[in-house]
Amino acid sequence: MFRLRKKEADMIKKIEVSEARFAHKLIAPSMVLIFGLVLLPLLYAVYMTLFKVGVSGPTSEFLGLKQYIRVVTDRSFWSSLRVTVYFTVVSLALQTVLGIAVALLLNLEFRGRGFMRGIILAPWAVPTIVNAQLWGWIYNASYGVLNKILIKLGMISKPIIWLGTSSLAINSVIAADTWRMTPLYVLMFLSGLQTINGELYEAAKVDGAGAWRRFCHITLPLLKPIILVVLVLRTMQALRVFEIIYQLTQGGPNNSTMVVSFYAYFKTFSSLDFGYGSTIGMLIAVITIIITLVYKKVLEDKEV
Amino acid sequence: MIKLKRLLSALLCVCLVLIGIAGCSSGSGDAKEEKTEEADSEKPESIQVMVGSDHAPYHEVVAERYEEKYGIKVELIVDAYDNQRNKAVAAATSGATEDIVVVDSCWPTEFANAGILAPITPYMSDELIESLVPVALEQATVDGEVWYMPTVNETKWLYYNKAKLQEAGYDHAPATWEELEEMSRTMIDKNLVKYGISWGAAQAEGLTCDWAVLMNSFGEDSWFDESGKWNLNSEKAKVALDFFVGTIKNGIADPASITYDDRQVLNTLAAGDVAFVLNWSFAWAVLNNPDESSVSGNVAIGCVPGSEKYGTVSGSTTGGGGYGILANSDAKEWAYKYLEMIVEPEFMVEALEITNNMPVTAETYVDEEVLKEYPHLEDCFPQYEYELVRPLLVQYNDWSLLVQQNLHSALSGASTVDEALDNLQKQAESQITP
Incomplete structure (x- = not known):
């Protein structure tokens, strides 16, 4: 009896081993691809930050941390980082507020709600580069529709050059990005709102809580997990913002929209300084990882 | 688990070997050169x-x-x-x-x-x-x-709407910037155009080109002084930038010029809103295409004006x-x-x-x-006789970015002409090897 059980156990173990082998064989091609397409370029990028790299290839000249020192002592890098942080903070704040507001509206019962929920996603379906081109025309000072509307409404007497001055340009870019990205927030928040039990609101109403108190004490705390997830996702994206800047302003005017990704692109492909561009890339990656860890900590601390 | 670790280690080794191979192949330029020479014939x-x-x-x-x-x-x-x-x-x-x-x-x-x-x-x-x-x-x-x-x-030429000029009583293109300014004022006063000229002055390469055109047409014929040092804030350069900024301030130029690139600037001439633009040869086909331009057939091309003050005939950039x-x-x-x-x-x-x-x-x-x-x-x-070639530099793009930033700063009113050009000179001296 005992022998029989041992045999069965051996057989089960063998099957498990062969299944594990089979699983390894199945994932091997994906692993090779991941190593080839992710790890290899990553290691090469690290290598480029430590050695002198020309267009014709890397050299054996070891630079150590010289490139990193060059970057952190470069005023243009810090300036581009400031612009990136401004873009990230303002766009995330604006988009979160708008996202929650629109999601709350779309969570109400009204006729045509399904249609509205569908149509609200349209901007998100527009590719970033097309969105940038579209807003380029909207903002066109002489022929853009925005100035035409504002002049018709009597709100301005002469055209505003939206992309011509430092303060206006970065905020105009944020507005264009907000138009495209808000639907993503709406979608996520709407899904969060639908998981909130309606009885909580009923109970609060019975206790005499107004709309604002219900929002602050029920909606917002219960939406917090989804808000944090969206913030993590969007922070990563906003820190890497590139296409809209490339298409709309090319970093101008007077470098007021020179975000760090565009600066890295400029140094890499315009100045052909591959090592410098890679170093900026590495520093952005480190900053992104730190922010992710902070978010993770916040998520864990709040037990959400 | 141990096997998975082994598998991962093996893959990592493969990657490292590949890096090594990549490094070696990139470094073996001489061998490749020899092979190229042989294969050339x-x-x-x-x-x-x-x-x-x-x-x-x-x-x-x-x-x-x-x-x-x-x-x-x-x-x-x-x-x-x-x-x-x-x-x-x-x-x-x-x-x-x-x-x-x-x-x-x-x-x-x-x-x-x-x-x-x-x-x-x-x-x-x-x-x-x-x-x-x-x-x-x-x-x-x-x-x-x-x-x-x-x-x-x-090269950059002057494109102009000859019909508007004729309506304003002119039978020729402006020979100098001063004359262009006067013609523009007349056409604006007669409601023939919104502005006289549009510039491609967004922070992009087009701005560097327009700057080279203006510098040269105001008599500056080199980016360097006699000792080979940068010469970006000379008197002529300052007069040229003063004119450039002035056209935007005094309404001769479309104020939205600071957001136009080389292609966008054509829209203003094609729409009949301005009488003059500077542009490359591709503009000829665009402006004379009735599907894209309302002034098709009325556009002429000629030399960029010179400066009355400095007695120059013309100036441009290649x-x-x-x-x-x-x-x-x-x-x-x-x-x-x-x-x-x-x-x-x-x-x-x-x-x-x-x-x-x-x-x-x-x-x-x-x-x-x-x-x-x-x-x-x-x-x-x-026009080919009057040219200032943009400086042939290893760091050309870095130099051009400095030019664009400082000029844009002056054009958008964030700095004065003197501040912009003195700053450009300082930055070029410290960052760009002539």
């Missing part, structure tokens, strides 16, 4: 040519003739002009098999220094050199070597570029034969017809038959 089955989509139609014609003549297939790799720089760099760094790449007039020093291009001087005959418009060759030459075959003879041979090409000799064919006068006329490409061959501008068909060439040719 061998006739290849095909050559690969990267071309901008705008110029692709006439390359198809040249490629067909090349195949007939040499029995070598020409593979055209067509993409937007804006992508050509990155493609050329990628081809050079990745050891790709392309032979010929687009070279903009701003890139030769940088590309030559980075070892991307092979010089074409050894292949060029004296006869060919003499046949080219001198300024086209001048901007392709760095340290005595020609790095690409100029195929587009670009542009365009051509095609160069990648240093890692295995068929340089055959690639050169293709370049040589592009600039045969017969193909230059073909290019003019198909893509409005300005010829680089001097004889085309005096060919009576050509002039009969393209009379505007006669108005274009004199």
